Every structure is written in C-alpha cells, then in structure tokens.
Amino acid sequence: MRFERALCALVLVGLAGGCTSDPADPAPAASGREESAAAPPAWTEPAAYTFTLVRGCDEAAPVGRYQATVKDGVVTGATRSGGPAASAAPSAEVDLGPVTGDEGEEIDVPALGQLLEMATTAQEDGAEVTTEFDQADGHPVKVSINVTDTPAGAECWTVADYKA
Template structure:
C-alpha cells in the first residue's frame, strides 16, 4: 500500500521537477490506437463512478509481459478487496532482518490497487503537471479501459494500466 503512494509521489515529483525545467510547452495529449470497445476522449459518454463495482487491473505497458494483474472489488467508493491474479503470493523469509525490496523482485512488486476514479484522477493530475497522458474509455458507458502516463522524455518511461472485466 505504501509502495503505490511512494510511486505516485515519485511520479508527481518527477513531473513537477520536469515542469520546472521545461520550455513552457503545453501538455501533450496522445491517444493510442483504439480497440473496438474503447472510445477516444471526445466520443465516450461521461462516466460517473458507481459506489460498488468490480474489475481486473493489469499494470504494465507490454500486454505480453504485464508487471501484475489484480482483481479488485470496490464498495462504498473504496477498494474493499484486491488480489493478485496469476502469480503466487510471495512472502519474505522469516530470517530476513531488513527490507530488501519487493519479495517478488522489481517486476513483481505489489501495488495498492486504485479505484477507477483514483486512476482517472492520477491521469488528470499528471496531465496538469505536464506529463504525457493517454486515456481510453469504454464506448458503452465511459469507464476508463486504459491509462498511460509518461513523466519522462523517453517512450520507455511510461506507466500503463489496463482495465478489463468491469462489472457494476
């Protein structure tokens, strides 16, 4: 839980520092290729986050090698349960006296799963801070289906989240 907060703080800090050294460019909005169930920002219906829903969140920009997949349930506007899917839960050795980082390695780091409202708010905040942000929405009800945030000057610096199995 704390790791996502730290990661988000790092994203915001990098965006702020990058904004201080930029050359007054307007934020860049880029839309990735749309899938048949996704719609660009202007054509998706407005989405209001329901108080209760479930979804699967995949973290990582490479669909063939995701960094983690999580099944989440939201109740009362907050994530009530989140479990990692497709990877065994790892735990540190009982003899470990110090925290040496994520027990599953950098690529398997556990995250605090955000609600879809929090995910869209992260994208909005990153955009305001000058990051390159791409968001896709479901054409049927407007919920987010993909968010990509890049606060670096390189294409490999993006952080991506894909939403599937959304059920109200």
C-alpha cells in the same frame, strides 16, 4: 500506500529531470480524454463494481493482474491473480524496497475513480497522460502515465472484466 509514494517519486524525478513543454505543442485536453469521432458517454463511478486491473505496458508480459471489488469509491477487496505475489527472500532482514525491483512491487489497487484522479493529477504536474474509455458506458479501459522523456518510462493500467 507504497504505490502512491512510488508514483509521487516518479512525478518528482520527472519534474526535477527538466520536464519542459514546447509552446508550439498544443495543450493537452483538460479532461484527459482521448479525442475521437464519437466520444464515449461521461462515466460516473457506480456505488459498487468489480474489475480486473492489469499493470504494465507490455500486454504480453504484464507486471501484475489484480481482481478488485469496489464499494462507494473504495477498493474493499483486491487479490493478485495469474501468478504468485512477490515475497521477500527468507534471508532478508530489512525491507530493501520492492522484492523483485520496481517491476515486481505489489501495489494498492486503486478504484477506477482514484485511477482517473491519479491521471488528472499527473497531467496537471506535466506528465504525458493517455486515457481510453469504453465506448458503451464511458468507464476507463486504459490509463498510461509517463513522467519521463522516454517511452520506456510509462506506467500503464488496463481495465478488464468491468461489471457494475
């Protein structure tokens, strides 16, 4: 839930900050799929699957890595891997937001269908969205959403170890 609120806040800040579009720029593809010579097959979310979600645009230093299990489009289990979960300082008497700043906040891991819906919604709201798909079966392998005017404002998710 906190992740959804944070993303909504980012979208609102981007819109309030004066997101504009240049009429000379071509409109983004309605599907949000990357254009390529050989388009990947259309992906349909399977009834059950597992994957690793890596959060962060810097592959050398990701913000978080999560192992997820999905059944019927809903994440039924997700655990942080590759490091301890962020935790509040013992002296913290109130919730002041993310434990280690925006970069350390734990997230509600989305199912891949939810991640694609989030990308579509952000694109419809004017964000710059890039989505890459697996060439073999069409599942999403990387999603980048930027609601700001700077490259550093992007939020990225990479999918690895996908098994249907």
